[in-house]
Amino acid sequence: MSTSDSAVLPRNGGGLRWLRGQLRNIAPFATLLVLVALFSIASPSFATLDNVANIARQVSVTAIIAVGLTFVILCAEIDLSVASVANAVGIMVAFFTLQDQSVNIANFPLPGAAAIALALLGSVALGAVTAFGVTVIGIPSFIMTLAMLQIGAGICAMLVRGQIAYAVPAPIELLGSGSIGPVPWIVVVAILVLAIGHVVLSYTRFGRYVYMVGGNREAAEYSGVNVKLVLAAVLIISAVCSGIAGMLGVAHFGSAQQDEFDNYLLDAISAVVVGGTSLFGGQGGIGNTVVGLLVLGVLNNGLDHVRIDSFLKILIRGLILLLALVINVYAQRLRAKA
Structure with missing residues (x-):
């Protein structure tokens, strides 16, 4: 074997190892490019600036929820609540806002700032309960957040009692349904939350701790990381992000009612997983979540443009999520072999 041959082989082997390690990142981006190309060919109205803005608006609520969920999944946990x-x-902020007298809901009206503060405190409290159950009692996050899902649904039912509330504080109404020029405020807020999440995960000590806990929890403990505190923090962050999304979503939809956000659980998990963040923790980040959001946004919007059957649309979304899960698990195996 010549010297040149021996020099080439290690580089090729290294390139293959690199490709295996980056499969989780490359596959979602390639999927996004393929979807954009297909829908652009299938529908002339898809590849327009107006439709790009429409996609951004459609995924904005999911994006805010997905930021908090990214923190949780990076720690190899899950939040089903x-x-x-x-x-x-979202219902809390409406409950604490003066309602139209024609709406038969017994509420507790407060000034707008107080209503927003109490609703945010409510999200912190819900996150703290979840964190206590997971880190102190030792309940697996899957079971604990499943219980919190039901508790949250019970709070919704208790506050609105089957009715629909419409009033929200003026700042929430502006951010949820207003615009700054041609750009909806809710898109601006989503971008800001994504940017903050990226900075925290990429450039702060806490972000490094999140990756350490997700990558190897035992090693993180030996390194002096307070694992339980990190887990509690990410669960509270997830609840606060969900609370912000809920308040803005109520204004964006124009009403607060039971079961209004049910579809967002699957959407948020799909965005994080489809984007390539590892379900096993320690790999991924907000950049992956952005790609996952774009894949879902382009897929949902593009299917509407080609007028595909709505029931088939649900099936296609499920298949895309299944494919992402397969890639996620396969990439983890390849990384372990590398």
Whole structure:
């Protein structure tokens, strides 16, 4: 074997190892490019600036929820209560706002700032209960957040009692349904929350702790990281992000009612997982979540443009999520072999 051959082989082997390690990141981006190309060819109205803005608006609520969920999944945990918490906090902010007298809801009207503060405190409290159950009692996050899903649904039912509330504080109404020029405020807020999440995970000590806990919990403990405190923090962050999304979502939809955010649980988990963040923890981040959000946004919007059957649309979304899960698990195996 020549010297040149021996020099090439290690580089090729290294390239293959790199490709295996990056499969989780490459596959979602390639999927996004393929979807954009297909829908652009299938529908002339898809690849327009107006439709790009429409996609951004459609995924904005999901994006805010997905930021908090990214923190949780990076720690190799799960939060099934995000949609329920969003719904509960959205109803809370309406409950604490003076209602139209024609709406038969016994509420507790407060000034706008106080209503927002109490609703946010409600999200912190729900997150703290989850964190206590997971870190102090030792309940697995899957079971604990499943219980919190039901508790959040119970709060929603208790506050609105089957009715629909419409009033929200003026700042929430502006951010949820207003615009700054041609750009909806809710898109601006979503971008800001994504940016903050990225900075925290990429450039702060807490962000490094999140990756350490998700990558190897035992090693993190030996390194002096307070694992339980990190887990509690990410669960509270998830609840607060869900609460913000819930308040803005109520204004965006124009009403607060039971079961309004039910679809957002699957959407938020799909965005994080489809984007390539590892279900096993320690790999991924907000950049992956952004790609996952775009994949879901383009997929849902594009299917509407080609006028596909709505029931088939649900099936296609499920298949995309299944494919992402397969890639996620397969990438983890390849990384372990590398």
